[in-house]
Amino acid sequence: MSMVSATSASTGLSRPASGPAIVWRQLRAFRILLPFVALVGVWWAIYASADFSPQVLVSPLAVWRAFVNLVTHGVMAEYASTSLRMIGFATALSLIVGVPIGFAVGVNRYAAHTLESFLRFLQGISGIAWLPLAIIWFGFSHTTTLVIVIYTLIVPIIFNTMIGVRAIPETYTLALRSLGASRLRLVRDVYLPGALPSIVVGLRLGMGYGWRALIAAEMLVRQGGLGDLIFGARTFGQIDRIMTGMIVIGCLYIVVDRLIVQPIENLTVAHWGALRQ
Amino acid sequence: MIERDTPSQDKIVVSGFRHFFETADGPVQATDHLDLMIRAGEFVTLVGPSGCGKTTLLKALAGFIRPTEGTVLCDGKPVQGPGRERGVVFQELAILPWRTVRRNIGHGLEIAGVSRLERERTVARLIELTGLAGFEDRYPHELSGGMRQRVAVARTWAADPDVILMDEPFAAVDAMTRLTLQEELVRLCTATRKTVLFITHSVDEAVFLGDRVLVMTRRPGRIKAVIDVPGRAAGRDWESFKIDAGLQAIAEQVLRLVREERGATAPSAAMTHAIGARA
Numbered sequence: 001m002s003m004v005s006a007t008s009a010s011t012g013l014s015r016p017a018s019g020p021a022i023v024w025r026q027l028r029a030f031r032i033l034l035p036f037v038a039l040v041g042v043w044w045a046i047y048a049s050a051d052f053s054p055q056v057l058v059s060p061l062a063v064w065r066a067f068v069n070l071v072t073h074g075v076m077a078e079y080a081s082t083s084l085r086m087i088g089f090a091t092a093l094s095l096i097v098g099v100p101i102g103f104a105v106g107v108n109r110y111a112a113h114t115l116e117s118f119l120r121f122l123q124g125i126s127g128i129a130w131l132p133l134a135i136i137w138f139g140f141s142h143t144t145t146l147v148i149v150i151y152t153l154i155v156p157i158i159f160n161t162m163i164g165v166r167a168i169p170e171t172y173t174l175a176l177r178s179l180g181a182s183r184l185r186l187v188r189d190v191y192l193p194g195a196l197p198s199i200v201v202g203l204r205l206g207m208g209y210g211w212r213a214l215i216a217a218e219m220l221v222r223q224g225g226l227g228d229l230i231f232g233a234r235t236f237g238q239i240d241r242i243m244t245g246m247i248v249i250g251c252l253y254i255v256v257d258r259l260i261v262q263p264i265e266n267l268t269v270a271h272w273g274a275l276r277q
Numbered sequence: 278m279i280e281r282d283t284p285s286q287d288k289i290v291v292s293g294f295r296h297f298f299e300t301a302d303g304p305v306q307a308t309d310h311l312d313l314m315i316r317a318g319e320f321v322t323l324v325g326p327s328g329c330g331k332t333t334l335l336k337a338l339a340g341f342i343r344p345t346e347g348t349v350l351c352d353g354k355p356v357q358g359p360g361r362e363r364g365v366v367f368q369e370l371a372i373l374p375w376r377t378v379r380r381n382i383g384h385g386l387e388i389a390g391v392s393r394l395e396r397e398r399t400v401a402r403l404i405e406l407t408g409l410a411g412f413e414d415r416y417p418h419e420l421s422g423g424m425r426q427r428v429a430v431a432r433t434w435a436a437d438p439d440v441i442l443m444d445e446p447f448a449a450v451d452a453m454t455r456l457t458l459q460e461e462l463v464r465l466c467t468a469t470r471k472t473v474l475f476i477t478h479s480v481d482e483a484v485f486l487g488d489r490v491l492v493m494t495r496r497p498g499r500i501k502a503v504i505d506v507p508g509r510a511a512g513r514d515w516e517s518f519k520i521d522a523g524l525q526a527i528a529e530q531v532l533r534l535v536r537e538e539r540g541a542t543a544p545s546a547a548m549t550h551a552i553g554a555r556a
Contacts, residue, residue, distance in 0.1 A: 175371040179385035179436050180361035193375045
């Protein structure tokens with residue numbers, strides 16, 4: 001209380017209007033961290049309330065030590081980079097393959113109608129449900145993991161590309177055809193920019209689903225990655241390691257989503273979306 | 278005027294155009310043995326009750342649909358599909374929202390592979406002609422409805438087609454803007470001799486803009502009457518149009534013809550035919 005008033009008073013001397021604004025902004029930045037702080041608080045309270053065996057629950061401090069230990073020995077970098085490489089490769093491949101398929105289906109009304117239920121059907125069968133078959137076919141390999149992640153990622157990308165293409169007013173294409181546009185021209189000048197906001201939404205959804213499928217697949221395939229890290233730690237009852245891994249999984253998702261995908265989405269939706277008449 | 282001396286100046290010839298389209302309630306006959314001829318350089322307006330098949334005719338001329346029956350010729354050749362030589366101006370939602378005014382207007386030239394320098398020259402001239410100066414780098418969502426239609430018109434003119442098909446291009450803009458756009462279109466057409474087919478359901482607009490007004494019957498549409506309107510080429514504005522007794526008499530005549538179609542209650546032979554075809 002006294003600190004807040006002191007801050008506003010000292011800045012208030014030079015610039016009266018901005019003083020409270022700065023404090024308010026700092027409070028808002030802190031607001032995002034609030035639930036995390038609360039979670040750690042509850043966790044610590046539970047930990048302190050009873051005498052837990054380290055095989056069941058460890059303190060936040062122990063998890064922090066495990067984290068530092070894993071980072072300093074390069075173990076975390078090894079596992080995390082495997083997961084990140086996987087999701088990156090799967091995303092790139094899904095975009096390269098999924099967007100053209102989405103276009104092809106989207107421009108053809110009959111194809112779109114025919115495939116819509118089928119794509120929903122595939123969305124219903126999660127990637128993890130394909131794991132038994134994939135393991136039989138491709139063994140406990142990176143191929144299995146990739147197949148699962150690409151399958152999970154590509155369906156929302158195809159689906160949203162298709163939706164995006166279908167939402168483009170027909171007059172855009174008719175007008176361009178009257179200007180002598182070829183099919184390739186229509187894709188470049190109408191379908192791609194017109195469907196871009198929707199494609200980015202599909203990409204973001206796909207990466208969210210894909211990340212979860214990746215961790216699950218890594219847990220079963222056991223060829224590296226953060227899923228392997230936490231599942232491997234279970235065998236030795238390393239609760240601290242499991243929890244560290246879980247936190248890193250969540251944090252990496254936030255980093256990828258907030259720092260890479262969401263800015264792209266904001267850019268396209270704010271720019272292209274607002275440009276829709 | 279010299280061109281009129283050569284006998285074959287029929288830019289567009291439609292004969293026996295009969296078209297059906299599918300709806301949830303079965304096939305609907307849009308037009309019935311429609312015949313039509315437009316000379317090169319002529320501005321023809323087409324007026325008729327809603328749903329009389331005006332847009333169907335325009336789509337067939339643009340090459341967006343194939344006629345169920347009959348022929349649609351442009352320069353003596355059957356229309357096979359959309360083409361650069363036949364530009365279309367739609368009612369709305371036709372210019373691309375992700376392109377600036379300048380890039381929308383130059384789009385046809387870009388597709389045609391015209392050099393950047395020449396493209397810029399043409400675009401600048403059309404921006405001047407359509408009163409879009411100062412808005413070159415704006416996006417469509419930053420423009421009023423009237424401005425957007427100016428861009429759509431300018432884009433079609435920039436591509437320099439022989440024939441321009443306009444489907445109620447000013448129907449979605451406010452009444453005051455519409456008057457200005459109509460006057461600007463008259464000026465644009467005197468500056469650039471084009472063959473234009475302009476669809477409208479406004480009688481005044483049809484008479485104001487056209488060298489000839491074609492009146493259509495109600496569905497299934499045919500050409501009911503052709504009325505010549507003198508003096509379009511000399512330029513026109515709404516103030517003088519409203520006090521010109523000759524033009525007002527023509528407008529009244531056209532209005533009468535259109536209202537006959539709207540007011541008709543007894544089912545015509547064609548209508549019974551359409552119902553019979555459905556059953």
